[in-house]
Amino acid sequence: MENLIINMVGDIPTVTKSWAAGTVLISILTKAKLIDENKKLYNFDLAFKKGQYWRVIYSLFDYGRLNWISTLDIILSVNYLSSLETSIARKTRFLWMISLLSAILIILSKWAQPLSSLGQLLYANLAYYKKRRDMQANLHRDWISIPLVLSCAAKLFAYPMMHFSLIQLTMEFLPGHLLFFLAEVMSRIYDVDLCEPPTRWFTREQA
Template identity: 25%
Template sequence: MQSILDAYSVMPPITRAYTTACVLTTVAVQLDFVTPFHLYFNWELIMKHGQIWRLLTSFCFFGSFGFSFVFNMIFNYRYCLMLEEGSFRGRQADFVYMFILGALFMMISAVFVHMLFLGQAFTIMLVYVWARRNPHIRMNFFHVLSFHAPYLPWVLLLFSLLLGNNVLVDFLGIACGHMYYFLEDVFPRQEGGMRILETPTILSYLFDEREPEPIAEEERPGGFDWAEAPIEE
């Protein structure tokens, strides 16, 4: 238990916040404080009945406690952590902006494909972005398959297919991850390309660490200039 608390205490803030939200949501369902019917994504209920919490809860519920929940939470924690401490180190605002954009991509898609819970697809999106930014890392899947990182999302999709799960979830995560990766990492580097996904200033103000502004010398405490003090004889 202590090792879990220690690991939790050293999590970077965005990973800790999202992981906590996922676990607490599942615990609330297990204890019957809420039901999945209060959490799923439904555009009509959001727009016509003002149930805006569904914009968040649909990303935080991974089903009841069991193998699927543990599997998804391990992947969610691992790749969210590696992104925040890797390519997004020192760029918390950019990381939050990726969360927002990925969520928007998925919600727009979910309206058309009638997907109710988006957390698993969001996890696959995190995996995809990490995998594309670490193309030379070798992966080993259950000591059966060995491959480079960019193939990992497709291996997970195949694994879902073998388990009889809805592969549309994985495909949506891959599609949203690729859209973000292309707009952020590929298009700006192409001839005639430009950076489209500029992080809003408000996010930078809220999440990025800022260096303290230097205090003018005359405003510093203890400002008596001893060098100019008169010398009494």
């Protein structure tokens, strides 16, 4: 059993493994009451106007209380993110894409309070990006796009009924769609790849 767990952990890519370890650590520290639940709640004004920057870090690794549901959530997320990370050539590119998504989410949160933690929103947008990219790679298989279209449509149709703002609802997929545009569309049309980390921009031009 121990060997199985070690092999499973060993197969997880570095960035995803670090994120998973962070979420578990935050959950354990919260359960042990070493971290106040209220300090994990992210709010733009509290974080950036009151100088409570730790809320950003806590929220990026916040997956709720440590229980069977959150544990299953983390396991499924790790499986999906591992698949995405291994499909991206360089870890620096993956980290930069995560940074871009986080920045977009934080900017949007200036105008609307997120409905879930930054970590959960970040995962939702990375999952959207992967599904959108898979759709592009399988254009001849129309059925692949159905779950993604239904998911986005359900969120938008829920907008007038649930009294959430449009920004709050689109936080779950709009940043991921922008990332897809930058990585898969803009880079091909304009030969500008903003999903490469800044350290590679000039190197790429010289090449």
